[in-house]
Structure formats: C-alpha cells, structure tokens
Amino acid sequence: MALSGLDIFKLLPKTNCGDCGVPTCMAFAMKLAQKKAELSECPHASEEAKSTLGAASEPPIRLVKIGKDHPLEVGSETVMFRHEKTFFHQTGIAIQLRTSEGESTLEQKIREIEEYRVERVGEMLKTDLFLITHDSPDKDIFLKTIHLVKENSTKGIILDCAEYETLKAGTSLLKDSHVAVLLKKTISDDWIDLAKIYNCSLILNSESYEDLAAQVEKTKQAGIQDILLNLTSKNTGMQIQQNTILRRSALKKAYKPFGFPLFHQINTETEFDMFATAAALLCKYESIIALPEYNRALLYALLTLRQNIYTDPQKPIQVDPKVYPIGEPTPESPVFVTTNFSLTYFIVSGEIENSGISAHLVVCDTEGQSVLTAWAAGKFVGENIAKFIKTINLEQQVKTRKIVIPGFVSQISGDLEENLPGWEVIVGCQEASDIPSFVKNVELT
C-alpha cells in the first residue's frame, strides 16, 4: 500500500543534510510519496526505511525481464481496463522450438524468425522470445539448439525440459542471459537452486489458485522474485476468467502471491483456433503467449492487435508527416491534405484507395491530433500547412496546383490560399467515407 509523505518522513534520518539534493527531509519525503524521487538518493537511509519503503513502493504486479541485451519486460501493470490509464508492457510473443524437429530444420526456423519483422505505423513488429522445448530422446540436441539460438538471435529464451540434469546443462550455457524456466510440475528445491545459481526467472505451473499461491510463497521465501504464473485451464473462457481473477487479486486486493506477470502456452489446436485464443488472451492480461508455430500471416495480425491494444489511449499513435502515395500517383494526380493522427491517416488513405483513384496524401505534423482537434489547437491551419508543403518541396513533386482539405476545416481555405500562392484550395467532404463519391463529383486537378 502507498505511504503518505508524513509516513515516509518518519522513516528518514530527519537531519536535513541535503545530500539527496533536496534541502529538507520533509521535502524529500514528499517527493518520494509522489514517486518523483527514489530512496537510494538518500545515502543515510536506515535498513528499516529501505525495507518498509521497498515493500510499499513495490508495484502490485512485478516487472520481470527475460533476455540479455534488450530484454523483454513484462508485468508492472496497474489497471484492469486500458481506458483507465493504459497497459504498459505489451504481451511478449514466444515461438516454440521443439528439439525433435531436428537440427537443420531448427536452424532454418531460428534464422527465419530472427529475420521476421514488419513495419507498421513507425514501429517494427517482431516476436520476442524462443521457447525451447526438449522432446527428443537425444540429450545433445537440447544443448545444440540453445547454441543455435545464442548464435543466431538476441531474443530472450524460455527453457522447457523435464529432465533436470539436461536442463541444468542447458541453463549453464545461458548464465547471464536471464532465461526463464518453464516448469511442468510443482516447484521443488532443485529448480530453486537452479534459478539461484543461474539467475533465471521461474514460470510456475498449477491448476488451482491455492496451489499456485503456495508455490509462489515457497519460491519467494527461497529468495527468488522473478516469477511468472502459468495457471492452466480447460479452455479459453476459463483462461479469461482465471486471468481476470489473478489480475484483480493483485491490483484490487493487494494479494501478493499473484502479483506477477502471466504466461500461457498454446498447444493443441488448429491454426485458426490457436489464433482465436491468442487474440482473446492478448486482450485479457496474458503477459507472454507462446505459439507452437511460426506463420507470417498469423503473426502480422497478432502483432497488429498487440500494437493496437497496448497503445496508450491518451497518446494516439502518429504516422510520419510526409507525402504518402496512394495507388500509383503521377505528378498530375490530385493532392489531399490531412493530419498525422494514425487513425485519420488510415481512414483517409483507405477511402482514397477505395475510391479507385491514385493521389498524393500530404500528412502534416499535428502531433498526432485529429483534424478538428488540431485545427482548434492551431496546428492545422493555413500557415502551418503551407509551411509544411514548402518544407517537403511538394511543388517540385506534383504538377497540379489544387489541394483538397478536410470538409470540417472549410474555414481555413482562404487562409491557406493566402499562404500558398498559386494554389487553389478545394473543400473536401466532412466524412472520409464520402471520399469515393466526392472524387466522382468534383474536378480535383
């Protein structure tokens, strides 16, 4: 639970030494309460202060990292619904590698997955983790697969191996890589030792809340904090309920045993079934989803959904301000102008495309605001648009001197013509869905 400034003040040395950079202990306590400072900035803090404040400032769901150089970070969520604030750490996508697939297949698969990336709205979409499942009778191939991943990829690794000595040998190859170990049975001292020696996260597995909580307590008492929860269930509906209950317990009931990110492995279904499950669980609280196969069409849809759901609702995604070709425009093709709010861009470009014509779409920098908001804020007005058109040298790229503005900002047409000598401004339709009929009825070039 959060402590007040006064509660924190009582734990500080009260010497007002200023070593923390703040003149008084009271002022420092207030900053701590607002999470604008960290206790480590006070060199004189007592052990009691550290442990009390540490526990109080612990996030309700722990942040867990998997991987070495650019680790995947999951957890640390604070809300049940994205509209309440935002979801902070997007679901990590793991692709399973089964050692029974054989070395050459695996090598090619690892390379392909490592190379896979798709650009969407300025973000590179890609997978995050490999789940290495040892299901071959040949012990060596487990170690070989680990080597292959290490050599060919920087993604984080989850190890899944029932045979303890083999797992240990594999983990020892990945000492500093922050791997996660996927357990398939109840936690025992062996796995706790392994996690301690090799600094791994543990993915605890159970079918019941009570047992899972007991396993978490045992693991925490042994000094291991990097835990993920894998509460398995019979179907997607049960999984949604369980995930809701786990997250709700952690956030609203401050139930510590469930204050960890959630893991789910999808196994036995057809590709469409598997995808339907993945899509639902991505929305409902899964921190890591492991898929059994690599499939580009599936990944593109899943990663797009992840990008959408994990967008900060207060900060719309922006597209780069520039001229976008729609269809195959020539210098004679018409010119449209709009803002760089991603949704505006997508809808306008989609509707121009739907209309069947080719055009140049000028997307101005409005800091991600939509047409009316940007206009109200003075960011989508004649002067700014004209300035942008000059910066990008549009007059050298196109021969036409007509430009279509969104119907909702018809009032800027005079202003824009004044700032853009030689151009005729055409007021377009208000709704993007009317673009196909608008282009049929208005002379645009």
Next chain:
Amino acid sequence: MKFDVPKELNAGHVLEVTIGATSEQGGSRSHTVTIGGSTALPFHFFEGEFPHRPLIAMEVFDKKSEKYPSSLMDYYRDVIEKPGEMAKKCVDEYGAELISVRLEGTHPEKGNKSADEAVEIVKQVLESVRVPLIITGHSYYEKNNEVMKKVCEATAGENCLISYVEKDNYKTIAAACIAYNHTLVTQTPIDVNLAKQLNILLTEMSFPPEKIVMDPLTGALGYGIEYTYSIMERIRIDALAGDKMMAFPMLINPGYESFRVKETRAPEQDYPDWGNVDLRGAYWEIATAMSLLVAGADLLIMYHPQAVAAVKKKVEKMFDGRGGD
C-alpha cells in the same frame, strides 16, 4: 494456501433482445434467436449469469461490390450474385446463425436499386433460409429511409433486425419498426455519450427498449479497433453499473470492416512479410471478432467461412466450459 475468488456483483444487466418470429408469432422463421441478458462482463461466468451466447451472422448482398475481395470469391463465386443461394450456403455449409442482407446497391452512387428491388431481394432470402434476418442499409439518408420503410412493411411481423439508424436519421425507420414489429440497431461513431444520447432519443419516442441493439461502430484491426474496444468496455461497464440507456446488446461488423482494408486484400507478392492473403484475411477478421467479443459483442456479422468456423467454435467451447471456478 487459502484463496478467495474476488467477485464483483453488478446492479445492472444487459437487456435480452429477440430477433425473428415464427409462424405462431406472425413471421415465417423456424425459430427465433435471443442475445444479451448477461449480468457480468464478457465471459465472467464466475460472477454472473449468461443466458445467451454471442451469435454469428453472415452477410449477403443485393449487388456485388466492385470492392469485393478476391480472396473471398473462392468461397462465394457461384452464389455472390444470388443472395438467396448465398444465404443458404452460409447457413447450411458455414453455420451462420442469422443472415444479414446488405442493401448497399440501393445507394444512389452504388447502383441506385429501387426500394421495390430491395424488397424482392429480402423476400428471396426470407424464402431460402429459415434463420432470422438482419437488414443492413447505408448512410444516404433519403434513399435509405425510403428503402427501409418499404422493406419493413413488406416483411411485417418477421421481427427483422433493421440496421441501422443514426442521430440525424432515426425517426422514419424507428416508426416503421414499431408499426411492422421489427428490432432496431442504433449506430453511433465510437462515442459513449453519443451512443447513450441516441438510445434516449429512441426511448423518448416510445420505442420499446427490448427491441434495441447498439452498434458502437466497428474499427477493424489496425484501423481503430482499440477505440471500438475501449468504447465497448466502457458501455458494458456502465450498463452493468445500472445505466439502462447503455444496457443493450451490441452488434459489430468484423466482416465488412476487415475486408475493406488493404491488409486483407493486398497479394503476398507485393507484401511478402504479410504472408498468405487468404489466411491473412481470416486472421484479420478473427482478431477483430475475438478482441471485440471480450469487450462485449453479442452479435457479429462475419464474412470469411474459416473465421466464422473458428470464432463460432471458440465461443461455443467457452460457453460449454463455464461454471466450476
């Protein structure tokens, strides 16, 4: 270790809405379907009642759009211009639980078919299938009013789901629904307040609440789905908190919206990283459908047979497995 499942009980519930009418009820359907009625957030079986599972409708057309995606043609080539036969195929082969007849061809710029032609097509579909119907119009108000009025009259007593009315265009069609016993969809542009306002306007003209379905406007995956998703969650949370003007079942259009976007249409040779276009279309529609299902969708109009099969099977399994914990 002891653990108590934290339950949240709600004051409100979603209204139940029935679509279709059998011969005893003045229609010609073999059965009716009912959506809504839940007393908790989607799939929260542990803390509420869910008398009806979400249903999947498929869509047929009065006119094949120039934009109809080629990947879907492989499934519908022989029937796309025969709405009656296409409806039968959707029901018999693909498991559609309702049929939507989209009358886009009556739009003055998309074929300008007459109201009488629209009535003919709806009647064809009524004759060829026995499931309840959704009649989907467009936003060219003047023409849409004329068409919907005639269709409502010609199908009097069938209790079709008439989709949709908007804030500036609800009176004529709502009156026709009351007069000829149909159910109505209120559509608003991804906005909680506008949604509520339109429902209030309707109930103020004595429109029966148990005959309203809301359409929060579907944004496809990659095209604003996060807005639709959060608006639906907020509407449903308000409904469960007891706001009666939000407590209607929700209709979404994953098919129509998904198959308008480039990502379901562009061939793999142009975008090798995007993968196979047919699969991609199905995935795109499944992602749109599944995410909006967990946000509160009660009725989905879908296009791709594989997507319909996957989502329907998933929803059925989720409902079969309820109870227990």
